[in-house]
Amino acid sequence: MADIKDPENTILMELKGGTVVIELLPDVAPKHTERMKTLARAGAYDGVVFHRVIDGFMAQTGDVEHGKTGGNLRRAGTGGSDLPDLPAEFSRLPHARGSLGAARSQNPNSANSQFFINFGDNDFLNGQYTVYGQVIEGMEHVDAITRGEPPREPDVMISVKVAADAE
Numbered sequence: 001m002a003d004i005k006d007p008e009n010t011i012l013m014e015l016k017g018g019t020v021v022i023e024l025l026p027d028v029a030p031k032h033t034e035r036m037k038t039l040a041r042a043g044a045y046d047g048v049v050f051h052r053v054i055d056g057f058m059a060q061t062g063d064v065e066h067g068k069t070g071g072n073l074r075r076a077g078t079g080g081s082d083l084p085d086l087p088a089e090f091s092r093l094p095h096a097r098g099s100l101g102a103a104r105s106q107n108p109n110s111a112n113s114q115f116f117i118n119f120g121d122n123d124f125l126n127g128q129y130t131v132y133g134q135v136i137e138g139m140e141h142v143d144a145i146t147r148g149e150p151p152r153e154p155d156v157m158i159s160v161k162v163a164a165d166a167e
Contacts (some may be wrong), residue, residue, distance in 0.1 A: 002137035008026055009033060010163035011040060011133065014154060015145070020117075020138035021163075022100055029089035032102050032111065033129035037133070037162050039064060039081060051076035051150045057122065059145045060103055061157060062114035067155055075149060078113030087159035088130055095125040098142070100133030117142050 002021040004010045011022040023063070026033040039045055044064040051067055052060040061067065065079025088108040095101055099118050102111035111130060118125075135142060145155045 004163050007163045007164035007166075008162065009037075011106060012159075012161045013138075014043075014158040014160070014165055015138075015141045016158070017027065017141040017144050020141050021136050022133045023136045024100075024133045025093070025131070028091045028093060029087050029102075029130050030131035031161050032089055035113070038132060039051070040162050044067065044081060044113065045157050047156055047158070048144050049150070049154035051074055051154060052116075052146050053151055053155075054149065055147050056120055058101070058116040058118050059142060060114060060116040062103065064113045068161050076154075077114070083112065085109060086111045089132070090127055090130060092127075093131040095122040095129065095131060096134075097121055098135035098139050099131050100135070101125065102130040102140075104129065106111055107161045119143065122155065126161050145147075147159060152158070 002006040009024040013020040015120050024033040048067040050059050050061045063076045064081050065077045066075040095118050103114035
């Protein structure tokens with residue numbers, strides 16, 4: 001297991017291939033970090049599909065409204081949570097391989113529950129989307145997520161937990 005420095009700000013995402021460890025960045029994006037922990041602790045991300053996965057670009061998930069398996073997967077990617085949208089928390093951090101970015105609509109202040117993990121360095125996103133985490137272990141499991149917009153047989157986040165709560 002990765003060297004977890006701050007369990008309260010570390011996410012353990014269980015995928016079909018194994019655990020992805022994500023270090024959140026509360027000093028950079030405190031509101032986005034807090035939202036992810038709130039939704040993880042509520043179990044909102046458990047069973048949510050990766051609804052948009054573009055080879056060489058990113059894997060997007062987190063539609064807790066429509067993205068649960070057994071739910072309305074045709075609408076996955078159009079919803080959020082029942083919590084208010086978040087203001088942008090742009091920084092100088094790059095959208096590098098393994099970074100976690102907040103998905104949003106054209107409105108910079110419309111991020112809610114959806115996020116994406118970058119497969120590669122996507123510098124063209126820098127300064128336009130909030131970066132609030134970094135995969136520190138298990139990127140090979142992210143790389144193995146089924147591609148598609150949406151994938152015919154989408155992968156799911158089996159469980160998403162805050163490391164401080166994991167046993």
